[in-house]
Amino acid sequence: MNRPTKDDLDKMENDAIAFYEISCCVAPDNFDIIINCKSTNEIWDVLKIFYQGSEEAQDKKLIITLNEFNNFKALPGQSPKYRFKRFNLIIIKLSNDVTVRSNHETNLQLLNGLGRHWTKTKMILQGDRKIHTLSFFKLYGELQAQESTMLKDCAGLGGLLALIA
Structure with a gap:
């Protein structure tokens, strides 16, 4: 099994920080729409559609x-x-x-x-x-x-x- 590199660990840490910061900014009433998201990118995409609508x-x-x-x-x-x-x-x-x-x-x-x-x-x-x-x-x-x-x-x-x- 490969051990994660320093870059991999930095990316995971940055993703965790971003995930936490975005989650903290979402209104409690809307938190249920992102609760099952697996990444910050997924949270961002869901919130963008939720607040701005589709293209x-x-x-x-x-x-x-x-x-x-x-x-x-x-x-x-x-x-x-x-x-x-x-x-x-x-x-x-x-x-x-x-x-x-x-x-x-x-x-x-x-x-x-x-x-x-x-x-x-x-x-x-x-x-x-x-x-x-x-x-x-x-x-x-x-x-x-x-x-x-x-x-x-x-x-x-x-x-x-x-x-x-």
């Missing part, structure tokens, strides 16, 4: 999220803060799916999703070269700064509700 399910989630991104529109009467939160959740979902968008593409999509009453603000921001490099959060700051101007323009037209009707 087909992941593909469907990605398609839905891309559609949400491409079809993003501000809802009538929605505050800029809530609109930003909604769009940011879409960006987070995309980044979780490893779908990275450039700052420029993300910024333009958010601006294009704004209502008609934001046209002047959109033109100002799109005409500025920094729209290419501006972070998503700084764009939100720019929109907040422009909000009072936009609200004044809307008030002169009969208010936001007049634009929606």
Whole structure:
């Protein structure tokens, strides 16, 4: 019978440590799904499917999220803060799916999703070269700064509700 080499012993020790660490991180409610796994690799594969779903399910989630991104529109009467939160959740979902968008593409999509009453603000921001490099959060700051101007323009037209009707 062959005796294990130092490398074999190191691999077994590392596997045991990884097995223990992964097991400790699993919620007690979900521990029963990994209890019969024989290796850390098997635990990892089981947990990945359990939490992320199959590849087909992941593909469907990605398609839905891309559609949400491409079809993003501000809802009538929605505050800029809530609109930003909604769009940011879409960006987070995309980044979780490893779908990275450039700052420029993300910024333009958010601006294009704004209502008609934001046209002047959109033109100002799109005409500025920094729209290419501006972070998503700084764009939100720019929109907040422009909000009072936009609200004044809307008030002169009969208010936001007049634009929606």
